[in-house]
Amino acid sequence: MTGQLRLDDHLRRYSETAPHALAVAAAVDAIAAAAIEIADLIATGDLADASGLTTGRNSDGDVQRDLDVQADAILRRGLNKLPIAALASEEMREAQIGDREGRICVAIDPLDGSSNIDINMTVGTIFSILPAPDDLSLAFHQRGTAQLAAGFVTYGPQTSLVLTLGDGVDIFTLDRKAGCFRLARSGAQIAERCEEFAINASNRRHWDAPVRAFVDECLAGVEGPANHDFNMRWVGSLVAEAYRILTRGGIFLYPSDARPGYGDGRLRLTYEAHPMAMIIEQAGGSATTGRERILDLSAQNLHQRVPLIMGSSNEVRRVEELHCDPLLLAGETAPLFARRGFFRV
DSSP: OOSSSSSSHHHHHTTTSSTTTTHHHHHHHHHHHHHHHHHHHHHHOOOTGGOEEEEEEEEEEOOEEEHHHHHHHHHHHTTTSSOOSEEETTSSOOEEEOOOTTEEEEEEEEEETTGGGGGGGGGEEEEEEEEOSSSGGGTTTTTTTOOOOOOEESSSSSSEEEEEEESSSEEEEEETTEEEEEEESOOOOOOOSEEEEEOOOGGGGGGGGHHHHHHHHHHHHHGTTTOOOOOOOOOSSHHHHHHHHHHHHOOOEOBBBTTTTTBBBBBIIIIIIIHHHHEEEEETOOEESSBBGGGBBBOOOOTOOEEEEOOHHHHHHHHHHTOHHHHHHHHHHHHHGGTTSSSSO
């Protein structure tokens, strides 16, 4: 890995390109340094017992684990050294207003997929960087299109940092001997078509008709309208699912469904769906709720939830088509005469 472009050199070049660039580069550098510390914390195994313990629930009601809290503290410690106007985290009830002269705002999910820690599966950190508005109370109510940069880190067999600065997607891998991230893949692109889909199929009975119809088409394989076979995947870690899509294509679905608390989806718009959507689109893919482009949405509150369907553009487009299918929509309100009712089309 020696000789490959270092992340800090990449950020140094970028920092000279735009008014916000120096502040963005500093924030990404701080997140990368924190990620190395979190990676070491996870890899040592010293927290094998403690990492699986719950410390209660976070501000939005999700189970909070010991390592969630520690990862949050590490990231905030690094970011608080910078002139950042506002900082938001999944582990914080409200956004923290910092340097009112700061040019950027940062939103983080410190440890995505933390329920996977005790079974030794991939977890990660997600971040979004936005321009600071004049009214900082609106810092995290901006559309996803306002993002200046976004990225995520995966803590797995390798520690990788996926980054977009608004001009494509680059993937950096941690060089543990040198203690730095080095460029492993430049200009990552997602194939338009795919052969893998990821969804938690145990919730099928709760899905809306368009989601069931899409998964049925995938399962039908060469005998269905897709005319090719699919494999199904489900890791339960957003960063792992996104990394797989960037590596070999595919589609990921975390839709809204009929269960209590899932009617608006489950992932958070500000620090999960927005940064992932920016990354996926910058790599040539698409990200939607099924009805709306994720990057066109603005959050009404910091921890707002949203459905997320992302990946290869052809498959995402097909999901959107099914959400507009009048027969499926009719089936939601008049199932007796719908595509899946007694009178089949």
